Amino acid sequence: MxxxxxxxxxxxxxxxxxxxxxxxxxxxxxxxxxxxxxxxxxxxxxxxxxxxxxxxxxxxxxxxxxxxxxxxxxxxxxxxxxxxxxxxxxxxxxxxxxxxxxxxxxxxxxxxxxxxxxxxxxxxxxxxxxxxxxxxxxxxxxxxxxxxxxxxxxxxxxxxxxxxxxxxxxxxxxxxxxxxxxxxxxxxxxxxxxxxxxxxxxxxxxxxxxxxxxxxxxxxxxxxxxxxxxxxxxxxxxxxxxGGSSSQLRFTASPGLDLDLLRRALPLGFVVVEQTPGRYLLEGEIVPSTMATVTSFCARVGVLPTGLQVGARSLDEVYLELTGKELRG
CATH class of the missing domain: 3.40.50.300 (P-loop containing nucleotide triphosphate hydrolases)
Structure with a gap:
């Protein structure tokens, strides 16, 4: 075409x-x-x-x-x-x-x-x-x-x-x-x-x-x-x-990291979860110092983070959050 x-x-x-x-x-x-x-x-x-x-x-x-x-x-x-x-x-x-x-x-x-x-x-x-x-x-x-x-x-x-x-x-x-x-x-x-x-x-x-x-x-x-x-x-x-502005940071690393250690290094209000083994999500106001904190944390625990991505929530995430994940007829 x-x-x-x-x-x-x-x-x-x-x-x-x-x-x-x-x-x-x-x-x-x-x-x-x-x-x-x-x-x-x-x-x-x-x-x-x-x-x-x-x-x-x-x-x-x-x-x-x-x-x-x-x-x-x-x-x-x-x-x-x-x-x-x-x-x-x-x-x-x-x-x-x-x-x-x-x-x-x-x-x-x-x-x-x-x-x-x-x-x-x-x-x-x-x-x-x-x-x-x-x-x-x-x-x-x-x-x-x-x-x-x-x-x-x-x-x-x-x-x-x-x-x-x-x-x-x-x-x-x-x-x-x-x-x-x-x-x-x-x-x-x-x-x-x-x-x-x-x-x-x-x-x-x-x-x-x-x-x-x-x-x-x-x-x-x-x-x-x-x-x-x-x-x-x-x-x-x-x-x-x-959400418009950057509110999420995703990265991949070894599964089972000590996320309490990462949470203590971040400002109050951040949500940190391991969505699936080895895939991590941070939610909060993502600024350059946030990236530095994450890479410093990974260096401290001896892992190399890959696939770091910064962005807002996707429309898919918002949609599923509002309407649920169950199949409809």
Missing amino acids: TPTPAVPSTSGTENSARRAPDEAPAAAIVVEGLHRSFGSVNAVDGLSFQLARGSLLALLGPNGAGKTTTVEICEGFTRADAGQVRVLGLDPWRQGSALRPRIGVMLQAGGAHASARTGEMLHLMASCSANPLDPAWLLDILGLASSERTPVRRLSGGQVQRLSLAMALVGRPEMLFLDEPTAGMDPQARHLVWDLLRAARSDGVSILLTTHLLDEAELLADRIVIIDNGRSVADGTPAELT
Whole structure:
């Protein structure tokens, strides 16, 4: 696949150009006190969050946490039991006919008819839009030009995902809903999709995506909302959720070191653990003197530390801490 060329404007409204200089942009999505139950199951239980216009929000959570239900309510496919939802200032359930031309939806299942040809499917979507992107350009940029006449049922999983993204983008939406946008894609395709999403965001498109790829969320999102059991358990920028500054030091050495000796050498408040035999973690404010203390300790006990790494907590660690490590159905 070739590098991403210049991307035509993906937004059909150019709101930023029309907005008065002193006018604050309204939120693209406002969710307040959202509830939705299916029988005795509370799929969404008092959820609230906002997505600023022209930004990308990643909605994360285990299977069954309420992500899909929340997104379907925002798209206007499912009705809320209680609470308020506004997308581009509109109620997606009551004002769906006004909202639908302004949004693009990428379904994880693809959404394309299995017997249709790839090019036919994208041209059909383009014909429903007032000012679509060039379907041929989208097919080319997403590596699907050679599959233009291939029936959808014969595409690989990654190709179906790329076609689904093209179908969501072709109408120049103001708002994109993306469900697992890079699932099944190889690394080259993932990076291409990331570039397209960055270009769309730069053009003022607001994006709500769900993903189980936490590195993808950390790389792309301006803001992350983690939900569990239908409720928000974390809401912030990637830096806010992971602690931002360096707060961890990891190193490898002989197993079974006397960590009490190391703790006494460090300032108060440090947490020192042997996570697995021979793999050590320090948590606290990591500064140059901390490194010196660790290497001095290792020299004192006669071991050579390797693989010293300094950084903040990973999003994976934060996510598992908030939602637990047990498998979900």
